[in-house]
Amino acid sequence: MRRFVPSWRQLLVLAGIAVAAAGVTFTVAYAVVAVPKPNDQALAQTTTVYYSDGKTVLGRFGAADRTIVGFDQIPLTLRQAVMSAEDRQFYQHGGFSVTGIARAAWNDLAGGSLQGGSTITQQLVKNYYLTQGRTLSRKVNELIVSIKIEQQLTKDQILTDYLNTIYFGRGAYGVQAAAQAYFAVPAIALTPGQAAVLAALIRSPGGYAPEYHLDKLKARWALVLDGQVSQGWMTATERAGIAFPAVTARKSANSLSGPTGYLTAYVQAELDSMGYAQDSPAQQGLSVTTTFDAKAEKAAIAAVNAQRPVRGSAGVRVGLVSVDPKTGGIVAMYAGADYGNPQYINDATQSIAPAGSTFKAFTLVAALENGISLDSTWDGHSGRVFTDVNGSTTRPVPNEDGRSYGHISLLQATENSVNTVFVDVENQPNVGAAKVVDAARRAGIPDSVVIDPVLSATLGVASPTALDMASAYGTLAAGGARTTPTAIARIVGTNGGVLYDLSQSVRRAQVIDPSVVSQVDYALQKVVTNGTGTRALAVGRPVAGKTGTTDSNLSAWFVGYTPQLSTSVVLFRTGPDGKTRRSMNGVGGLARVNGGSFPAAIWTAYMRAAVKCMPVEQFPAPPVTAPTATPTPSASPSGSPSSSPTGSPSPSPSATTSSSPSGTPTPTSTPTPTPTPTASHAVASGTGGTGGAPVAPGVVLAAGAGILAAGDRRLLGAAGAR
Numbered sequence: 001m002r003r004f005v006p007s008w009r010q011l012l013v014l015a016g017i018a019v020a021a022a023g024v025t026f027t028v029a030y031a032v033v034a035v036p037k038p039n040d041q042a043l044a045q046t047t048t049v050y051y052s053d054g055k056t057v058l059g060r061f062g063a064a065d066r067t068i069v070g071f072d073q074i075p076l077t078l079r080q081a082v083m084s085a086e087d088r089q090f091y092q093h094g095g096f097s098v099t100g101i102a103r104a105a106w107n108d109l110a111g112g113s114l115q116g117g118s119t120i121t122q123q124l125v126k127n128y129y130l131t132q133g134r135t136l137s138r139k140v141n142e143l144i145v146s147i148k149i150e151q152q153l154t155k156d157q158i159l160t161d162y163l164n165t166i167y168f169g170r171g172a173y174g175v176q177a178a179a180q181a182y183f184a185v186p187a188i189a190l191t192p193g194q195a196a197v198l199a200a201l202i203r204s205p206g207g208y209a210p211e212y213h214l215d216k217l218k219a220r221w222a223l224v225l226d227g228q229v230s231q232g233w234m235t236a237t238e239r240a241g242i243a244f245p246a247v248t249a250r251k252s253a254n255s256l257s258g259p260t261g262y263l264t265a266y267v268q269a270e271l272d273s274m275g276y277a278q279d280s281p282a283q284q285g286l287s288v289t290t291t292f293d294a295k296a297e298k299a300a301i302a303a304v305n306a307q308r309p310v311r312g313s314a315g316v317r318v319g320l321v322s323v324d325p326k327t328g329g330i331v332a333m334y335a336g337a338d339y340g341n342p343q344y345i346n347d348a349t350q351s352i353a354p355a356g357s358t359f360k361a362f363t364l365v366a367a368l369e370n371g372i373s374l375d376s377t378w379d380g381h382s383g384r385v386f387t388d389v390n391g392s393t394t395r396p397v398p399n400e401d402g403r404s405y406g407h408i409s410l411l412q413a414t415e416n417s418v419n420t421v422f423v424d425v426e427n428q429p430n431v432g433a434a435k436v437v438d439a440a441r442r443a444g445i446p447d448s449v450v451i452d453p454v455l456s457a458t459l460g461v462a463s464p465t466a467l468d469m470a471s472a473y474g475t476l477a478a479g480g481a482r483t484t485p486t487a488i489a490r491i492v493g494t495n496g497g498v499l500y501d502l503s504q505s506v507r508r509a510q511v512i513d514p515s516v517v518s519q520v521d522y523a524l525q526k527v528v529t530n531g532t533g534t535r536a537l538a539v540g541r542p543v544a545g546k547t548g549t550t551d552s553n554l555s556a557w558f559v560g561y562t563p564q565l566s567t568s569v570v571l572f573r574t575g576p577d578g579k580t581r582r583s584m585n586g587v588g589g590l591a592r593v594n595g596g597s598f599p600a601a602i603w604t605a606y607m608r609a610a611v612k613c614m615p616v617e618q619f620p621a622p623p624v625t626a627p628t629a630t631p632t633p634s635a636s637p638s639g640s641p642s643s644s645p646t647g648s649p650s651p652s653p654s655a656t657t658s659s660s661p662s663g664t665p666t667p668t669s670t671p672t673p674t675p676t677p678t679a680s681h682a683v684a685s686g687t688g689g690t691g692g693a694p695v696a697p698g699v700v701l702a703a704g705a706g707i708l709a710a711g712d713r714r715l716l717g718a719a720g721a722r
Helices: 008-032 038-043 076-086 098-109 120-128 136-152 155-165 175-183 192-201 214-230 236-240 260-273 294-307 356-369 410-415 419-426 433-443 455-459 466-477 514-530 534-539 598-610
Strands: 047-050 057-061 167-169 287-290 316-323 330-334 377-379 407-409 488-492 498-501 544-549 555-562 565-574
Touching: 057 260, 076 120, 076 155, 076 192, 076 214, 120 136, 120 155, 155 175, 167 175, 167 192, 175 192, 192 214, 214 236, 260 287, 260 330, 260 488, 294 316, 294 330, 294 598, 316 466, 316 598, 330 598, 356 410, 356 419, 356 433, 356 455, 356 466, 356 514, 356 544, 356 555, 377 410, 377 419, 407 410, 410 419, 410 514, 419 455, 433 455, 433 466, 466 514, 466 555, 466 565, 514 534, 514 544, 534 555, 534 598, 544 598, 555 598, 565 598
Parallel strands: 047 287
Antiparallel strands: 047 057, 287 488, 316 330, 316 565, 377 407, 488 498, 544 555, 555 565
């Protein structure tokens, strides 16, 4: 059987058919493909950030970094520099360059660097009309649209649109923004040397960024100028007289100001971590719906402004974070008064401060998980000395103001934040500091927060952020289920496609048994109804929370939650450099700022507004538990009065605490402190107790401080809390 071999006539016919088919296809495509307006498409590249309603704009990325200018505002030297760098035959071709395409194809086949062979017209089409893909269909569309644009617009118009929309780095789109970003002058005032720098950046703004790749930028800058000489746009003598110009220092790309500027910056940073880098096309033109609730954010700002200290408050800073326990979504954040001013860092997510007694919640988790119940009885004398598992002896551990409580239950010790009891609990053989650290980690305190497994861990010597604490307490609010905090609920791309949806991406891990959490909930509710956090009662619904204050009064916290919302508030003070930590003694007219004062006031004012429209939810009732056996004696009071017991605690439950708690706690009497023993301050930061020298009646703690009643001797008179 003979193999068929087509004749030259047959091959010619087939070639003619192929050419005709290609011509028909091109004609149809040419008729179908439309050309959008360049400026409209360029404006669509701005990423818009919305509050959680998906409608209210929180901020934009790049909106202030593009200013459209006319052809007459773009100097000739800049136009020539750009053509030298990107398309020297721009005014000669009809939208595409056959020689450029052939040269790029030959270079690719020869194994050289990948080249696109694109003209300025094709770049405009690729970047602002089509996608960044390298498929055949996209290249065909690019070619068709390029030809159409050449027929519809003049060369000057095409070059103007291109120079108004191309990205130059530093968040600058268009030559006007680029001239300001790199040289602090309008485009019309650019010198030939400066124009060559901008032209050199177009190929790769990040790859030639002067902050990181100055040598590469200088090399390409020289090629641009040499190209201008070869085209007759500049003489060799003029070229020799041009020196590389000075480039201004990079400024923040986000121009937003006020407290919400921090929110926008946080969203942008989170987009970066998700792969949508600031200097890449991937972050251009996105619609980002955040988890921030506009009303809650307004309430957070109002609460801080109304309840923060005024008197003697220079250098005092406030961080507030509110998290949805079910999703990890950050509902509100106060990170600073004005993002536009040079405050040093985000006080909600970056500033750290010793956690103080807020860490006692994690000790409760570890204790309850290892057989110790809330009705167990403990020695609450101040100044006790402990010997840890390694045989090391602590200095005397003080309660706040050196107050002693005699023998009290663990529940009462939680209400009044009794340091000696919590160190004793942590020091029990079945608990230990390592288990307290583990409980904190499981709840959500990240590994970046250093927590040494020592007896002072329960007193909050570790320094987390406000976000860390809100998230960790959020795990308690969610019944022991941990989520990852996030500010992004939904990302929609330029074509309307959903790129990310939090509702489909929430990852919950059950890290603490719900029966344990319900007991912690119960104890922390008693802090609010009976103990150091009574300010939070004004929220008007069941809340659980814990105050926190540290030695030297370097920080003060209130962290608390309802079943729907977990919120932390921290106050600390810095020196003029914004970094050195200073004591808050005397701030707001108080001898010492404690967690039950300004932090609790801010927390309460915010939460009252934030949960106003939420249904009232009860916490799960804790299980019925049997009385716990006598704890292992691990210390004896140091310098305790002889009239007070110094031996092992009694195994019987405290008279004020039921062994089978249920439902929302109700106030009970607080034990009367016994005489104060003489003792020095001990283990580390973290103070506890209830009392102290009262403040004078009539002291005003903050402007408009409706929650902080003047002259409240019980709570605000404390020298530190708890």
